[in-house]
Amino acid sequence: PDNWREIVNKKLHFPPELIPAIQEGNMASVDSLLSLGDGIIRQLDESEDRLWREALNLSIRLGSEDIMTSLLLGVKFDFRQIHEALLVAVDTNQPRxxxxxLDRLDQEKGNKMDVRSFSMAIFDHSIDDSQFAPGVTPLTLACQKDLYEIVTMLTQRGHDIPLPHAISCTCLECRNGRQYDLLKFSLSRINTYRGIASRAYLSITSEDAMLAAFHLSRELRKLSKKEPEFK
Known part of the structure; x- marks a missing residue:
C-alpha cells in the first residue's frame, strides 16, 4: 500500500518527446511516455501546466482522438485544463x-457539476495567453460559430448562457470582475451577448426565434447608450 500511495502521489514531469510523438501520431510512443500500463492517473506538476495543456490541445487540433484518450486516461487534468480543451474542440468543430x-467532466464531478463554472474562466490567470477571448465558454463559442450540433449537445447537457447583469450591478461577481480586470470584464459581457444573439442559440433555445431576436435587439440598443463597447 505504501508503494502504491507513493506512485499515485508522484508528479508526472512533462516528457520533451511527447509533443513530437503527438505530431507524428505515434500512439505507442505516447503510451510509453505516459506509463499507461499500470492504470494510474498521475498528478501534474503545476509549473508544467502550460506544456500539458499544449499537448492535450495539440492532440485535439490534429484530430488524434486515440492520443487525446490516452492523455485523459494517464494524466489528471483539472477543470481549467479541460475547459480550454473543450474550447479547442469547439473551435475546430469536432463534436466527438x-x-x-464532456463525459470526462461528468466522471470527475458526477451530476453535481455546475456548468455555470465555465463563466468563471475570466479569473483564470493560466489562460491569459490563450487564443480565446475573455469569458468565452464552450457554448458561447459554439454559438458564435453557429455550430448547431455542438450547441444542441451542450444545451442538452444543461449548459446555457445567462444574461449578463446590468452594468450598474453591485453583486459580488460583478464587483470582482471589474476589480480583477475591467477590460476582460467588458469583453466577457460582449462575448456573452454575441453568443445569445447567434442564430444557433436563438433557434435552439427560443420558442419564437424572431421574437427573441427583436427583444434582444432592443436591449442591445439600450446597452449601446450606456456602454460604448456595445455600439
Whole structure:
C-alpha cells in the first residue's frame, strides 16, 4: 500500500518527446511516455501546466482522438485544463471530441457539476495567453460559430448562457470582475451577448426565434447608450 500511495502521489514531469510523438501520431510512443500500463492517473506538476495543456490541445487540433484518450486516461487534468480543451474542440468543430471531454467532466464531478463554472474562466490567470477571448465558454463559442450540433449537445447537457447583469450591478461577481480586470470584464459581457444573439442559440433555445431576436435587439440598443463597447 505504501508503494502504491507513493506512485499515485508522484508528479508526472512533462516528457520533451511527447509533443513530437503527438505530431507524428505515434500512439505507442505516447503510451510509453505516459506509463499507461499500470492504470494510474498521475498528478501534474503545476509549473508544467502550460506544456500539458499544449499537448492535450495539440492532440485535439490534429484530430488524434486515440492520443487525446490516452492523455485523459494517464494524466489528471483539472477543470481549467479541460475547459480550454473543450474550447479547442469547439473551435475546430469536432463534436466527438466535445462529447468525450464532456463525459470526462461528468466522471470527475458526477451530476453535481455546475456548468455555470465555465463563466468563471475570466479569473483564470493560466489562460491569459490563450487564443480565446475573455469569458468565452464552450457554448458561447459554439454559438458564435453557429455550430448547431455542438450547441444542441451542450444545451442538452444543461449548459446555457445567462444574461449578463446590468452594468450598474453591485453583486459580488460583478464587483470582482471589474476589480480583477475591467477590460476582460467588458469583453466577457460582449462575448456573452454575441453568443445569445447567434442564430444557433436563438433557434435552439427560443420558442419564437424572431421574437427573441427583436427583444434582444432592443436591449442591445439600450446597452449601446450606456456602454460604448456595445455600439
Amino acid at each position: 471530441f466535445v462529447k468525450h471531454l
